[in-house]
Amino acid sequence: MPLLLALALLAVSCGLKSVGNDVAATVDGQKIYTSDVEKYFQSQTAGSTQPLSDEQATSLRLSILRELIENEILMHRAAKLGLLATDEEVDRKLNEIKSPYSASEFAQRLNERKLSLDDFRHDIRRTLTAEKVLHKEITSKINIGPQDISAYYNQHKAEFNLIEPRYHLAHILVTASPGAQGQDSGNKARNEAEARRKIETVLTRLQAGEDFSSLAMTYSEDGATAANGGDVGIAPESALKQTDAPTRESVVKLKPGQYTPIIPLANPATKQVGGFQIVKLIALEPAGQRELSDPRVEQEIRSQLQDHREQLLKAAYYEVMRNQAKIDNYFAQRLLER
Known part of the structure; x- marks a missing residue:
């Protein structure tokens, strides 16, 4: 139970008000409903042969809610920046995802994940919007220079010696x-x-x-x-x-x-x-030592450095956005009050 309580304590903001059980959290006044948390919980556990314990299930719901809160924060930020995904972008991505399947196969896959087509379109819109915000705020500002690549290669030269x-x-x-x-x-x-x-x-x-x-x-x-x-x-x-x-x-x-x-x-x-x-x-x-002059080595290092820096800056960005938002996590509060 201590881990579960720790997760809850991290998720609860100060001065929460009491609301109905149908609301799991609010972000700047925007409600996230308990039914939304449950929908994604059912989707993530669909097909699982190993049932979750009560504590594991509650922990997963807390994790899902935290992600929904972060997504809502990004949606608000996107609205301010004019970066909300358009219907055309959503349709294009949906068609791309559907292309390997027949209509019946795709419907079956949605059913297996316990999602409706509207749910899936909503998820696509949210994902595309998040990508646009993070690209503008994070990815586009990262610059990996020749010195960064050279330093990484010299420190990890053994990694590029293929046996x-x-x-x-x-x-x-x-x-x-x-x-x-x-x-x-x-x-x-x-x-x-x-x-x-x-x-x-x-x-x-x-x-x-x-x-x-x-x-x-x-x-x-x-x-x-x-x-x-x-x-x-x-x-x-x-x-x-x-x-x-x-x-x-x-x-x-x-x-x-x-x-x-x-x-x-x-x-x-x-x-x-x-x-x-x-x-x-x-x-x-x-086999043998791959030299930095090999364009594939340079690109591999650039990608690694880019990914590492992105992950670090995205984590910091989410923390700053959370601090700036008004978040009330009622689900976590109710957990502590049991």
Whole structure:
């Protein structure tokens, strides 16, 4: 109980008034309702197989309310700066999120998260607005100079000494299972023959000069990577050695920018083909010391320094905004009065 009380004490502001249980908090007079907290609580715990204890559930609700309070603060700030997300921006982002799914698949995902479409649009508007405010107030003011990058490299030089080569890969995956969740349910291969025809179509278009990432977004049935152009990230050589032999042997023959032939993916025990893939080698980093003169090293360091500085300044910014706002956390107050 001490941790829960500590969270509550941090959340409660001085001189709170008594209000109905339907109001969880107010920010400069704007109400945040208990139903809002409960809605996001249900969304975050949907599908969980491990039930929360009473203390864990209350702690999660306090955390959700704190985030809602911070979001409300940013919405007020955005209104003053003229940075509220527009309907056009919300629609564009919504369409981008929906694009990998059919209408029924997207509706099912909302249902699984216990959110309505209006709830989801509200979340998008809030997220876009927060991004615009933080970009103007924080991100746009951060400057990472050559001296910062050089100093970081010299202090962390060992981190850039690769003990093995690293492969940056992308793939286009087509499965033969009718139950798999493809990017386009109307374009989903339902058996091995259809999967083979589909991947052969992809290969033909690649050979005609079409862009790999665009084809991955259209045809790949890997829901985790399709929207990102099939990019599966960077794998060290040791990880590549753990993959199936056909994939491993095809990839190691590639030069950056090249792609493999069609690779059948078969069950090692039954030899049954479960799908096909085409893998592209985006980049290959050899083992050894990576020098600062390598543009990839410079960009990696710049991104790290940018991220670290952003996190620090955002934390400070939220604290300043909270101090300037009039916040009454009634949910926390009621917790202490139990």
